[in-house]
Amino acid sequence: MTRLILATRNPGKITELHAILADAGLDLELVGADAYPEIPDVKETGVTFAENALLKAHALARATGLPAVADDSGLCVDVLNGAPGIFSARWSGTHGDDRANLDLLLAQLSDIADEHRAAHFACAAALALPDGTERVVEGRMPGTLRHAPVGTNGFGYDPIIQPDGHEVTCAELSPEEKNAISHRGKAFRALVPVVRELLG
Ligand code: ITT
Numbered sequence: 001m002t003r004l005i006l007a008t009r010n011p012g013k014i015t016e017l018h019a020i021l022a023d024a025g026l027d028l029e030l031v032g033a034d035a036y037p038e039i040p041d042v043k044e045t046g047v048t049f050a051e052n053a054l055l056k057a058h059a060l061a062r063a064t065g066l067p068a069v070a071d072d073s074g075l076c077v078d079v080l081n082g083a084p085g086i087f088s089a090r091w092s093g094t095h096g097d098d099r100a101n102l103d104l105l106l107a108q109l110s111d112i113a114d115e116h117r118a119a120h121f122a123c124a125a126a127l128a129l130p131d132g133t134e135r136v137v138e139g140r141m142p143g144t145l146r147h148a149p150v151g152t153n154g155f156g157y158d159p160i161i162q163p164d165g166h167e168v169t170c171a172e173l174s175p176e177e178k179n180a181i182s183h184r185g186k187a188f189r190a191l192v193p194v195v196r197e198l199l200g
Contacts, residue, residue, distance in 0.1 A: 002199050003029045005036070007056040007070035016179055017069065017188050024192040026200065039063045049073060049086060049124035050136045057128035065130045067199055069191065073123035073183055075157045077145065079109070079116050088156070098156050102149060106160060109145060117145040119161060123183035125191045127198060135194045139186025143170075154178060 004021075006014055014032045021028055033039065042059040046052040049072040056070030074088030084091040084105065092100035109117065120143065126136040142164045149159035151171025158170035163181055170178055179185040 001027060001029045003031060003066050004195070004199065005031055005033065005060050005064060005066055005068045007033050007042075007060045007068055009034050012175070013071065013184070016184065017191075020185070020188045020192065021195065024196070026192065026195060028195070028199065033060065036060075036064055044072065044086070046072075047086065049122055050126070050138065052086065053124040053126035054128065054134055054136055057126040058132070058134065061128040061130045067127065067129050069125060069127050069195075071123055071125045071184060071187060073121060073187075075105075075119060075161070076122050077105070077109070077117075077119040079112055079118075085122075102157055102160055105145075105157070106147065106149075110147075114144065119143060119145050121157075121161065121183040123187040125184075125187040127191060127194055129198060133198065135191075135198070137187055137190035137194060139183045139188075139190060141181055141183040141186070 006017055009032060014030060018030045021030065042056050044052040046055055052072035053070045057068045060068035074085050076082040076085050089095055092104045094100060121141040123139045124136055126134060128134045143161045146160050146162055146169060151159050151169045153173060154171045160169065162169050
């Protein structure tokens with residue numbers, strides 16, 4: 001069976017991609033980067049989600065000699081010209097401090113009325129082979145930013161974004177409901193024909 005590595009230490013992402021590949025009838029052994037602890041994390045020096053996803057996928061494919069998938073994602077706010085974007089995880093200055101990132105963003109937007117609070121989650125998912133072959137696909141989840149966080153599910157900016165067509169925030173959706181509409185779910189599903197083409 002072909003082994004495919006996903007460049008993340010986030011078990012939620014591995015479960016989600018695994019389910020999508022299995023639903024598509026693709027018989028692959030999917031493992032996380034944790035299976036290769038000796039390989040260092042790659043610096044995300046790109047300036048777009050696609051560049052960073054490709055950087056991570058190529059680094060892992062080169063280091064292991066196996067096909068690798070990587071994703072990069074973030075929140076893009078219209079009135080901020082797409083920021084925080086690739087800086088989403090460290091918007092407040094501390095990498096991964098979800099609450100500080102979200103509080104700073106809400107403070108920056110405090111004077112902005114509902115009709116100007118459009119935003120979207122974006123995700124690029126890349127597949128790289130050890131020979132340098134590469135593909136990248138993207139997914140988006142459009143929505144509107146709330147004025148205060150609501151809900152306890154999910155992570156990151158989930159409590160402040162209400163997806164279009166819904167009356168609740170992402171943090172009030174179940175993981176299955178969110179995966180069905182999310183940027184990452186869409187990008188991973190768009191990767192299925194690519195995986196089938198290159199590895200099927
Ligand atoms: P890796 O370990 O796989 O790199 P990560 O937690 O750094 O995962 P991403 O690169 O996918 O996460 O996302 C970067 C930031 O964008 C993340 O820290 C959140 O602030 C935000 N973000 C991305 N997807 C999100 C989602 O589905 N819900 C809420 N926030 C999200």
